[in-house]
Amino acid sequence: MLIYIxxxxxxxxxxxxxxxxxxxxxxxxxxxxxxxxxxxxxxSPNVAEQIxxxxxxxxxxxxxxxxxxxxxxxxxxxxxxxxxxxPVFDVIAQALPITVTIAGLTLVANFTIGILVGIIxxxxxxxxxxxxxxxTFLFFYSMPEFWFALMMIILFALxxxxxxxxxxxxxxxxxxxxxxxxxxxxxHLVLPLTVLSINGAAGIARYVRGSMLEVIRQDYIxxxxxxxxxxxxxxxxxxxxNALLPVITLMxxxxxxxxxxxxxxEVIFAFPGMGRVTVDAIFSRDYPLIIASTFVAGSLVVxxxxxxxxxxxxxxxxxxx
Amino acid sequence: MSEISTKKVFAMCRVSACLMLALLALSSCxxxxxxQGVAVKGGGAMDSTLVIAMLGDADYxxxxxxxxxxxxxxxxxxxxxxxxxxxxTTTGLMNYMALEKKLREVTPGQGKKDPKxxxxxxxxxxxxxxxxxxxxxxxxxxxxxxxxxxxxxKFSYQLYGNPVxxxxxxxxxxxxxxxxxxxxxxxxxxxTPDDTTLVFRFYKPVPEHLALYHTSLTPLPAHQWxxxxxxxxxxxxxxxxxxxxxxxxxxSWQQQQEIxxxxxxxxxxxxxxxxxxxTFRVVPDYTVRLAQLQTGAVDVVExxxxxxxxxxxxxxxxxxxxxxxxxxxxxxxxxNIDQNEYHKSGKVxxxxxFGSARVRLAxxxxxxxxxxxxxxxxxxxxxxxxxxxxxxxWACNDRIVPHAFDPARATALLRxxxxxxxxxxxxxKQGRKFSFVLYTNAGNARRNYASVIIQQNLxxxxxxxxxxxxxxxxxxxxxxxRKLDAWLAGWSIGLEIDPLxxxxxxxxxxxxxxxxxxxxxxxxxxxxxxQKMEPTGARAYWLEYQEILHRDQxxxxxYWMKETQGFSRRIEGEELNISGTFxxxxxxxxxxxxxxxx
Numbered sequence: 001m002l003i004y005i006x007x008x009x010x011x012x013x014x015x016x017x018x019x020x021x022x023x024x025x026x027x028x029x030x031x032x033x034x035x036x037x038x039x040x041x042x043x044s045p046n047v048a049e050q051i052x053x054x055x056x057x058x059x060x061x062x063x064x065x066x067x068x069x070x071x072x073x074x075x076x077x078x079x080x081x082x083x084x085x086x087p088v089f090d091v092i093a094q095a096l097p098i099t100v101t102i103a104g105l106t107l108v109a110n111f112t113i114g115i116l117v118g119i120i121x122x123x124x125x126x127x128x129x130x131x132x133x134x135x136t137f138l139f140f141y142s143m144p145e146f147w148f149a150l151m152m153i154i155l156f157a158l159x160x161x162x163x164x165x166x167x168x169x170x171x172x173x174x175x176x177x178x179x180x181x182x183x184x185x186x187x188h189l190v191l192p193l194t195v196l197s198i199n200g201a202a203g204i205a206r207y208v209r210g211s212m213l214e215v216i217r218q219d220y221i222x223x224x225x226x227x228x229x230x231x232x233x234x235x236x237x238x239x240x241x242n243a244l245l246p247v248i249t250l251m252x253x254x255x256x257x258x259x260x261x262x263x264x265x266e267v268i269f270a271f272p273g274m275g276r277v278t279v280d281a282i283f284s285r286d287y288p289l290i291i292a293s294t295f296v297a298g299s300l301v302v303x304x305x306x307x308x309x310x311x312x313x314x315x316x317x318x319x320x321x
Numbered sequence: 322m323s324e325i326s327t328k329k330v331f332a333m334c335r336v337s338a339c340l341m342l343a344l345l346a347l348s349s350c351x352x353x354x355x356x357q358g359v360a361v362k363g364g365g366a367m368d369s370t371l372v373i374a375m376l377g378d379a380d381y382x383x384x385x386x387x388x389x390x391x392x393x394x395x396x397x398x399x400x401x402x403x404x405x406x407x408x409x410t411t412t413g414l415m416n417y418m419a420l421e422k423k424l425r426e427v428t429p430g431q432g433k434k435d436p437k438x439x440x441x442x443x444x445x446x447x448x449x450x451x452x453x454x455x456x457x458x459x460x461x462x463x464x465x466x467x468x469x470x471x472x473x474x475k476f477s478y479q480l481y482g483n484p485v486x487x488x489x490x491x492x493x494x495x496x497x498x499x500x501x502x503x504x505x506x507x508x509x510x511x512x513t514p515d516d517t518t519l520v521f522r523f524y525k526p527v528p529e530h531l532a533l534y535h536t537s538l539t540p541l542p543a544h545q546w547x548x549x550x551x552x553x554x555x556x557x558x559x560x561x562x563x564x565x566x567x568x569x570x571x572x573s574w575q576q577q578q579e580i581x582x583x584x585x586x587x588x589x590x591x592x593x594x595x596x597x598x599x600t601f602r603v604v605p606d607y608t609v610r611l612a613q614l615q616t617g618a619v620d621v622v623e624x625x626x627x628x629x630x631x632x633x634x635x636x637x638x639x640x641x642x643x644x645x646x647x648x649x650x651x652x653x654x655x656x657n658i659d660q661n662e663y664h665k666s667g668k669v670x671x672x673x674x675f676g677s678a679r680v681r682l683a684x685x686x687x688x689x690x691x692x693x694x695x696x697x698x699x700x701x702x703x704x705x706x707x708x709x710x711x712x713x714x715w716a717c718n719d720r721i722v723p724h725a726f727d728p729a730r731a732t733a734l735l736r737x738x739x740x741x742x743x744x745x746x747x748x749x750k751q752g753r754k755f756s757f758v759l760y761t762n763a764g765n766a767r768r769n770y771a772s773v774i775i776q777q778n779l780x781x782x783x784x785x786x787x788x789x790x791x792x793x794x795x796x797x798x799x800x801x802x803r804k805l806d807a808w809l810a811g812w813s814i815g816l817e818i819d820p821l822x823x824x825x826x827x828x829x830x831x832x833x834x835x836x837x838x839x840x841x842x843x844x845x846x847x848x849x850x851x852q853k854m855e856p857t858g859a860r861a862y863w864l865e866y867q868e869i870l871h872r873d874q875x876x877x878x879x880y881w882m883k884e885t886q887g888f889s890r891r892i893e894g895e896e897l898n899i900s901g902t903f904x905x906x907x908x909x910x911x912x913x914x915x916x917x918x919x
Contacts, residue, residue: 031794031795031798031799032792032794032795032798033794033798036794036797036798036801037388038388038487038489039801039832040833041815041819041822041823041833042492042815042819043489043490043492044491044492044495045832046484046491047487047488047489047491050484050485050487051487054485054487054555079556082380083380083576084380084381084386084555084556084560085555085556086556094576095577150608153608153609153612154608154612157612157616158612158615158616158636161616164618165609165612165613165616165618166604166606166609166612166613166618167578167579167602167604168578171370171372171600171602171618174573267605267606268606268608268609269606269609270578270602270603270604270605270606270609272575272576272577272578272603276577276605277577280377283793283794285794
């Protein structure tokens with residue numbers, strides 16, 4: 001398996017490099033100018049030129065590409081245009097833990113809620129509860145996340161002010177004790193996590209329901225029941241473990257979706273994570289930051305897929321890597 | 322599946338859950354100055370903290386580099402300024418104040434700004450208007466205890482003028498000796514005979530108000546920055562540790578989250594800020610900013626849309642809306658010249674649709690500007706006739722009568738120009754239909770609203786106007802490259818009138834003349850006005866300038882907008898001024914939350 005993982009990682013290198021090259025050319029060729037902000041009345045026309053010269057944008061695109069390539073091969077992705085010329089990986093290092101936290105907690109919530117609802121729906125197939133859960137979750141599943149987020153804010157931050165509408169902590173939170181600070185952080189994460197996880201959980205619930213329905217019709221489940229095992233043991237020990245197999249693969253592949261969901265959520269809830277870094281970088285044509293964000297996102301997709309494949313092999317001995 | 326494998330999976334899940342908790346703790350670890358926090362939880366913290374919601378973060382807290390609105394607001398509180406400035410609403414003129422001298426006498430009801438905030442005690446303009454000499458006070462100190470001296474200004478101006486640093490404010494140095502030859506000669510242009518004397522020398526006579534404006538750039542402490550190389554200036558770590566001398570100092574900066582300023586107890590420029598802490602919180606989404614204001618989580622939100630006023634005020638009676646203006650207007654731009662021909666051959670030919678002043682006048686008369694104001698801006702909008710704001714009372718031509726909404730007259734004007742209805746009802750001339758695309762930028766509800774009304778108005782007189790919304794960067798680049806025939810955009814004007822960049826006939830030099838409008842008389846009037854040493858002396862030129870624009874209609878001026886800001890009623894002492902919402906923020910006070918009247 002180790003060889004398989006190494007092979008996959010080696011294949012990923014040219015893949016990610018190809019994605020970065022494409023991103024390089026797409027961003028350079030798309031309309032817009034990183035120095036556009038400095039083109040306004042009252043600012044000398046020289047300023048935009050000086051800024052472009054500093055960023056190396058006056059060279060032809062192929063020359064820029066060669067220079068960029070040389071730097072990237074040395075591990076230097078450059079400095080951000082829009083964020084005080086910080087090295088782009090410093091910008092990402094500040095933002096990534098926030099997004100990883102949101103994505104990680106969402107993943108846990110997604111699967112916990114999704115699996116629970118899926119089991120209930122399958123065990124009570126065609127009951128009122130099954131139909132109610134199916135319709136409710138389909139309703140949330142089909143709702144755009146940004147709109148859902150705004151609705152949640154209006155409902156739970158405005159009409160019933162139970163949760164904060166934005167930010168990671170309350171004003172003055174730096175004076176709190178560590179536990180209080182952590183609780184305050186969790187309290188601020190309730191609304192965004194709810195938005196992200198309800199949407200994802202709905203999809204997982206459908207998968208689990210389908211998979212469970214298939215498994216509980218198997219002979220070994222009938223045997224287990226015939227042995228006189230309690231229903232709880234039959235469902236959780238015998239049926240669920242087998243039904244979860246196809247769901248495990250979802251874990252890796254859902255990572256990119258959660259990250260893209262975090263893009264909207266971070267802008268709406270004012271979290272300074274990767275989503276906002278990416279959105280701001282795109283709007284301000286911050287080429288080095290766009291490429292570095294793409295690198296992080298691309299790597300996560302590749303690693304997510306690899307993780308899913310490995311997990312599948314770990315869970316099911318019939319699969320050999 | 323084997324029992325062992327399943328156990329492995331569940332064990333991995335447990336590990337993941339623990340990892341998540343660890344990550345949560347990790348994401349919480351980026352808080353700064355925890356032990357130094359003076360704030361206490363909930364209402365207590367709020368009672369000593371003013372919270373301002375901002376659309377975006379500051380780019381730099383360095384006056385040489387800072388170029389965003391947030392940066393400007395914060396730099397104004399941290400750093401000292403040579404002079405204090407104030408916009409006189411009765412005359413529309415800027416006034417500049419040193420400790421012992423004012424440019425103009427303050428009219429009754431004005432003069433809210435405390436001149437004690439100025440570093441200069443006085444100034445003297447030479448008789449030939451080529452030299453201005455400041456006498457600085459000797460009791461001003463940087464936060465680290467070092468004295469603010471004239472050398473700090475000379476050092477800072479060298480930074481402002483350094484092309485490697487590329488400061489957005491280098492235009493301010495355009496009249497200093499040497500600037501006419503392409504490079505300021507700092508040894509001759511700025512003299513510092515002693516620590517309290519600062520002399521600026523110009524290569525040409527400069528009006529006093531302009532000299533004061535251009536020589537009052539914010540200084541940096543030379544002793545902090547002198548060893549930083551120009552090519553390292555933009556990413557120097559010192560940018561995160563600003564040393565100022567103003568009423569506030571930086572307490573913490575969590576990038577893209579919040580900037581906290583604490584009142585600087587040692588400041589005498591003019592005094593320590595009255596409110597102990599000011600937090601600038603980054604909230605990019607408008608709806609969320611509004612929600613925060615409504616729930617009391619923030620105290621000030623700028624740019625509230627008129628359609629939200631009623632709901633907001635009804636939901637929370639502790640909020641009030643304050644207005645200031647008029648500095649911002651929207652317009653419909655018509656390309657006066659054939660842009661394709663200009664790009665191809667450099668020749669200027671009238672645009673096939675909008676090249677005639679009579680056609681442009683017809684278009685203005687066909688657009689119901691009052692309907693846009695009534696439907697969207699309500700009492701916060703005023704018909705716009707030219708780009709000289711009614712707030713600049715000394716220059717505004719109030720004899721100009723706005724072109725009324727008159728579709729019949731518009732139709733007659735178009736008919737006189739040869740535009741007659743075709744079989745499909747669309748006007749035609751020599752086989753060409755009066756059909757075009759009106760572009761605007763995405764994300765602006767007001768412009769979307771206006772563009773739909775404009776489309777309907779024009780359709781009713783037989784003009785086919787299609788709408789297209791572009792991403793802001795793309796839109797601006799298209800404008801800059803003069804690619805668009807018609808567009809809906811806006812301008813925010815400066816308080817000193819200098820419109821040559823927008824209307825100058827030299828299309829290579831006038832970067833913002835997107836329409837290609839050319840009128841030698843406009844060029845001459847702008848130049849004549851610049852030569853006057855006292856702004857009011859140019860009044861006659863500006864009156865004529867406005868009459869010409871009103872007649873030629875190079876664009877259709879739509880409406881001036883009042884800027885509308887939402888304030889919590891717990892703030893006291895705020896004075897809004899056209900020069901900025903936060904112009905006297907160091908004098909604001911907070912009422913304890915329990916005492917706020919409902």
